[in-house]
Amino acid sequence: MDFEDYKEPGQNVLMFLSKFRRIWWFIPALLIVIWLSTGIYTVGPGEVGVVRQFGKELTVTGPGLRYHIPWPVQHVTVVDIDTVRSTTVGYRFRRDGVTDTVPREALMLTGDENIIKVHLFVQYLVKDPSDFVFRVRDPEIVLHSAAEVALRGVVGSFPIDYTMTEGRAEVQELTRLRLQELLDDYRAGLLIREARILTADPPAQVEDAFHEVVRALEDRERLVEEAEGYREDVVPRARGEAAQILADAMGYRERRILEAQGDAARFLEIYKEYSVAPSVTRERMYLEVIEEVLGIHGAKLIVINPNIGGNVLPLIDLDRFSGLEEGGMR
Amino acid sequence: MKNKSFFLTIILVLLIVVGTQSLFTLDETETAIITQFGQFVRAIKEPGLHIKIPWIQALHTMDSRVLSADGAPAEFLTRDRKRVLVDYVTRWRVSDYHDFYRRVRVEPVAQARLDEIVGSRLRQEVAGHDFIDLIREDREDLMSRVAEEVRVLAEPLGIEVIDTRIKRTDLPDEVQDSVFARMQAERQRIAMRYRAEGAERGNAIRADADRQATIILAEAYERSESLRGEGDARATEIYAQAYGQDEGFFQFWRRLTTYSHILGEQTTLVMRSDSDLFRFLESSEAQ
Numbered sequence: 001m002d003f004e005d006y007k008e009p010g011q012n013v014l015m016f017l018s019k020f021r022r023i024w025w026f027i028p029a030l031l032i033v034i035w036l037s038t039g040i041y042t043v044g045p046g047e048v049g050v051v052r053q054f055g056k057e058l059t060v061t062g063p064g065l066r067y068h069i070p071w072p073v074q075h076v077t078v079v080d081i082d083t084v085r086s087t088t089v090g091y092r093f094r095r096d097g098v099t100d101t102v103p104r105e106a107l108m109l110t111g112d113e114n115i116i117k118v119h120l121f122v123q124y125l126v127k128d129p130s131d132f133v134f135r136v137r138d139p140e141i142v143l144h145s146a147a148e149v150a151l152r153g154v155v156g157s158f159p160i161d162y163t164m165t166e167g168r169a170e171v172q173e174l175t176r177l178r179l180q181e182l183l184d185d186y187r188a189g190l191l192i193r194e195a196r197i198l199t200a201d202p203p204a205q206v207e208d209a210f211h212e213v214v215r216a217l218e219d220r221e222r223l224v225e226e227a228e229g230y231r232e233d234v235v236p237r238a239r240g241e242a243a244q245i246l247a248d249a250m251g252y253r254e255r256r257i258l259e260a261q262g263d264a265a266r267f268l269e270i271y272k273e274y275s276v277a278p279s280v281t282r283e284r285m286y287l288e289v290i291e292e293v294l295g296i297h298g299a300k301l302i303v304i305n306p307n308i309g310g311n312v313l314p315l316i317d318l319d320r321f322s323g324l325e326e327g328g329m330r
Numbered sequence: 331m332k333n334k335s336f337f338l339t340i341i342l343v344l345l346i347v348v349g350t351q352s353l354f355t356l357d358e359t360e361t362a363i364i365t366q367f368g369q370f371v372r373a374i375k376e377p378g379l380h381i382k383i384p385w386i387q388a389l390h391t392m393d394s395r396v397l398s399a400d401g402a403p404a405e406f407l408t409r410d411r412k413r414v415l416v417d418y419v420t421r422w423r424v425s426d427y428h429d430f431y432r433r434v435r436v437e438p439v440a441q442a443r444l445d446e447i448v449g450s451r452l453r454q455e456v457a458g459h460d461f462i463d464l465i466r467e468d469r470e471d472l473m474s475r476v477a478e479e480v481r482v483l484a485e486p487l488g489i490e491v492i493d494t495r496i497k498r499t500d501l502p503d504e505v506q507d508s509v510f511a512r513m514q515a516e517r518q519r520i521a522m523r524y525r526a527e528g529a530e531r532g533n534a535i536r537a538d539a540d541r542q543a544t545i546i547l548a549e550a551y552e553r554s555e556s557l558r559g560e561g562d563a564r565a566t567e568i569y570a571q572a573y574g575q576d577e578g579f580f581q582f583w584r585r586l587t588t589y590s591h592i593l594g595e596q597t598t599l600v601m602r603s604d605s606d607l608f609r610f611l612e613s614s615e616a617q
Contacts, residue, residue, distance in 0.1 A: 055357035056377035072355065109465045109499055114513050115506065134358040136396040145400065145419050149495045156465040156499070185493060186396045186421055205510045209517035216521035220528030227532035231539035238543030242550030249554030253561030260565035264572030267583070274579055282582065289586040290607065297590075299597040303611070306602050 039070040046082025048129050051075070057130055079129040084193055087140070089120040089147050091199075107203055108152050114160040115206075119199035120175065122147050124192045131189030139188040143179075146186075147195070150178035164200045172197045351384030361394040361427045373428050390431060396423050396492060397437070401445035403498065406456040413505065414461060417498040418452060420444050422484065422491045430488030440489060447483050448494050451476045465499050 042065050043049045049061040051068055052075045061076075068074040090106030091099045099119070106117045124143065126132045136142055154174045155163055163171050176195035183190050202210040274281045293299050356362050356377045364371040366387045374380055375394075382389060403417035422444060424430050434440045455472050456464065464472070473495055481491040501509060573580040593599070603611055 052358060052377075054377070054379035055355040055360070057358050104498075107500075109501070111466045113462055113465070113509065114516075115501075115509055134395065137359075137393060137398075142396070142398060142421070145398070145497055148497050149419070152496070152498060153469060156469060182493075182495075188396075202513070203510070206513045206517065209514040209521075213517050213521045213524065216524035220524045220531075223525075223528030223532040224535065227535035227539075230536050231542075234539045234543045235546070238546040242546045245547070245550040245554045246557070249557035253557045253564070256558075256561035256565040257568070260568035264568050267572050267580070268575070270583060271576060271579060274583075275576075278579075285583070285586055289590050292590050293593040293597075294599070297593060297597075298595040299593045299599055302598065302600045303603045303608060304600060305612075306604060 035070050039068045039074070041066050041068065041076055041078065043078055044080075047078050047080050049076045049078050050129050050133050052077075057134065060129060077133050079126055079132060081126045081129055084123050084125050085140070086121065086123045087144050087147065089122065089144070089151055090117070091119045105148060106199075108155050110155055110160040110163060111157050112159040115203050116155060116160050116163060117199060117201050117203045118151065118155060118163075118197060120147060120151050121194075121196045121198050122179070122192065123194040123196075124190050126189055127191035128187075128189035131187045133189075135187040135189060139186075139190060142186060142188055143183065143190055146182040147175075147179050150175050150182060151195075154178060160202075164202075168197055168200055171200075348384050352381055353379060354382065354389055355379055356391070359393060359395050360391045361424055362389055362391045363427050363431055364389060370428055370432075373426070390427075392424050392427050392430065393437070394424055394427075396421050397441075398422075399441040399444040399448075400497075401441070401449070403500070404449050404452075405502070406453050408456055408461040408464065409458060410460045412461040413502050414456070414464065415498070415500040415502060416452060416456065416464075416496055417500070418448060418494060419497050420448050420480070420491060420494040422489050424488055425485075425490035426488035428488065429486060433487050434489070440487070443487065444480070444484065444489065444491070448476065448480050451479050451483075464496075469496060 041049065043061055043063045045063050047063060049066060049068075051058045051061060053069075053073060055075075058074065066076075068076050091101050094100055101117065101119070103117075106119060107115055108118060110116050122143070132139055154171050158167055158171060172195055175197075176192050179195060180192045183192070201207070274285075294301055356374055358377045360377070362374040362380075364374065364382050364387050366383070371387060399420040399422060401418075403415045405413055405415050407413055422440075430440070434443060455476055459472065463469075473493070477491060477494045480494055484491050500506075573584075601607065
């Protein structure tokens with residue numbers, strides 16, 4: 001009130017006040033603008049914004065430049081729902097791309113009380129952003145331990161050989177289903193895209209023994225192959241020999257028949273000749289043979305006159321005789 | 331005017347102070363209770379903006395999400411006297427924060443209590459099962475039974491147990507070594523079986539090959555002998571037909587042929603001088 005009596009300075013004060021008044025309104029206005037601007041947010045492609053109003057879920061917004069009433073009224077959490085995330089059980093990727101086995105996770109018991117080493121690679125994405133944000137604390141840590149639970153449960157229900165060989169796909173699929181079931185129980189809001197078994201091997205401690213089995217399997221095949229080889233060798237040889245025996249026999253048959261026919265033809269020829277003049281031919285043939293035997297073949301002949309005496313024969317030295325006659329006949 | 335704005339400012343500040351003390355938000359992920367001088371007044375479960383009497387009433391909040399109680403692995407003894415290391419995890423959340431606040435109050439205590447409850451229940455269950463059942467069929471049943479019992483025991487604590495699961499069933503190191511030894515022995519057995527099977531099949535194939543060869547040769551023998559017989563028979567028939575024309579001449583002719591074949595240099599014939607051959611030897615007159 002005192003100032004207003006003062007004319008000159010009063011003017012100045014009024015001016016100052018009016019200036020001050022303008023600033024007075026400007027500062028809160030600026031603060032309000034800044035406060036309001038904190039409500040601007042962007043939702044990238046493949047993302048959603050989960051908006052809470054006074055802590056209560058209000059809405060889910062899609063990609064674009066968005067606005068919410070600033071804190072403490074509304075609050076937004078942006079969640080990536082498109083990117084496929086992954087986790088590993090039983091091993092970790094090192095920075096240089098090499099994988100390190102984590103024995104505590106990788107080694108597990110099988111249904112036949114053996115121990116197997118399994119590496120599981122899980123791919124997942126956020127299926128329900130609200131559940132992902134609100135229902136479970138640290139959903140991704142929960143996912144990892146649930147993956148272990150599922151994998152060990154499934155591996156524990158099959159024999160080691162089944163998991164290592166033909167059952168691998170089944171174990172994989174059952175693990176995925178089991179894991180999804182667990183996550184749905186917790187309402188973790190996660191969807192398992194794939195649970196892939198990268199390794200299902202015997203542990204290092206018994207690897208050699210397993211390799212030995214593979215070698216034995218190969219030995220088995222080799223022994224069978226060798227025997228097959230023997231068969232390939234023996235049977236055709238026998239067939240060849242059989243063919244030769246048959247050919248020989250056929251040859252024999254033909255030879256016998258042809259010889260018989262030849263002999264018969266010869267006999268019939270002679271017989272034809274003989275029947276023209278039997279007694280003369282008979283005589284001639286007989287004498288020809290005698291000539292042949294005694295003359296050409298060189299048989300010895302002793303002619304004895306029975307009228308002189310039948311006792312001569314024992315006196316003849318047959319050996320000497322045959323010796324004497326050596327040159328005599330020629 | 332100045333007083334007016336001064337009062338306005340005071341009122342505004344007061345409003346803000348009272349407001350922050352009486353208004354509060356409860357998040358989607360939380361549950362809360364209001365106490366008045368330590369006395370429970372009411373529970374708030376619905377997220378949103380809520381009100382309480384400033385200063386006189388106090389607000390306590392707790393995470394209402396699913397939480398994990400994942401204690402250290404514990405060693406249990408199975409019915410068949412095997413020691414196993416069981417690592418289990420329990421998922422739970424606060425269902426009744428009033429009970430929870432009274433009996434447990436904070437999360438670490440709850441974790442410890444749950445671990446203890448699950449551990450003791452599990453110990454009993456494991457003791458009633460053989461080792462192999464723990465890793466095989468009974469595992470699920472066993473765990474859901476444990477979860478059921480734990481659920482009942484935890485309920486008065488204001489805790490809802492969602493599930494409790496065996497994460498790992500491991501063997502103590504020395505037992506693990508014996509498992510490896512057994513696995514090795516088993517593999518050796520399988521390897522031996524494979525080799526024996528190889529020998530078995532190989533021998534069978536060889537024996538079969540020999541059998542086939544023998545049969546092939548025997549059949550060939552059978553066929554060849556019958557062919558030979560056929561040849562002999564045909565020959566005999568031909569001979570009989572030809573020689574049968576004149577048996578007397580055949581006998582004569584055949585004998586002559588035989589003489590010419592069998593009589594040679596080593597032969598000495600003794601003949602009578604009055605035989606037919608020499609009938610002209612001593613006289614030109616026919617005798």
